[in-house]
Amino acid sequence: MARKPRDFGTANAPFSLTSMMDMMTIILVFMIKNIDAEGQLITQAENLILPVSTSKIQPKEVSLSVTVDNEYVVVDNAKIIKTADVLAQEDILITSVDSVLKERREAEREFALRSNLPADEAGNIVVQIDKNIPYDAMYKVMATCGYSGYTNIAFAVMMKNGGEE
């Protein structure tokens, strides 16, 4: 009589989680493998669709980003000027963007000097442009970047087929 409840208890308890743990561990490893460390680059919004390209070059380091969507030109998450205004202006140089970029470049130079790195190297910049933006706006943004000292320009694109072969 004394044994019966204990037997009953042990028969109910071993609901083995070990196999479930194995599965979870495999999923976890897979997820960590797939995770993208370049968190800063991904600022996908509904109105910013990057074009698809066959390029396989991965962004090497975190650099300043300029985003052009249908509404605004955004430098490092701050709205600077309306895209429509960029299209309307005659000049190639976008002065408001230029002043922000120059400030950034100056800060980068100072930092480089203080940490004993060459300060006259060309600045790196990643330009994210919505695929429907006209060439005019893109050209003006590029020219402005170059004028402010950011001459290593890279366009952010989507890898074709999600990067799979």
Add this chain to the structure above:
Amino acid sequence: MAKRIKVSQGMEEPDLLPAMGLFTILIPMLLSMTAFQKLAIVEVNLPERSMLELNGEPPPEPDQQTLSLSLAATKDYLVIGARGGFQPNVYFKEMWTFRCKSDAQLVTYSVEDVERTVSAGAGPKCKDGKEMDKEKYLYEIETIELWAIQKESEEDPGRILWALYSSQGENVPDSVYVDGNNAFYALPGEGDLGATPPPALTKPAAGTALATLDLNSARKLTADAARSNIVYPLSAYDVISKDLIQIHAQFIDLDDVNDIIIVADDNAQFDKIISLMDRAKAAGFSKVNLAKLGGA
């Protein structure tokens, strides 16, 4: 004795429930952070004389030792220029393929059709009859296709060229085939504007020798591949791609053989520029420059 057994039983079954709880939180968190669509970058060289060109200075004289290759894109055609001369224009009809949010089906319209529908106050229609948002239809564009058209003269509306493509399903073209003489399997279509595929363009049977534009891609068509091939309007990008590959191979000895300047008009979408840059890079032109079409 009985007690010892009990202790070892306790060791065998650690309490995994808290660990499970941890995993159940970790997995959705990682899932939300995973990027299934990978980002890449396309490097570009700055237009070196962008500031000088503002003054309307004439371009330097073409030099016999350089190729000075440029690729121009206007609203109607693509053209390759080198050493001050130009190849024949590759006329195209711009087509937008939308993937509808409502039914996830692909639907293709010409730009003129879309503009007409939108100016009439409606959005482009999906296959299930629903209209796309007329403010946001641009974001539903999946691909911009440039269908090459054959023109007899400047005024000729032209006829769409149809070509043989490999496909991976859904009637979406993958890569274009060329025959042994490096010519496309292409014929102009029939009917108004050549909108009907030409019946004379038949799909080659298995065993036919053909190639794609990639290097060393000559192959005998397998039965599987022959079945999945499709006849699709020839892309103007592919025409340009083929010419660029030829030019790069022909002038491989020149100093500036890897340089190309892509020139586009003000309204060309960024997507087109990136596609042209991709084609140029694939053909071996690693140093891509951008410039603006004059008169802007």
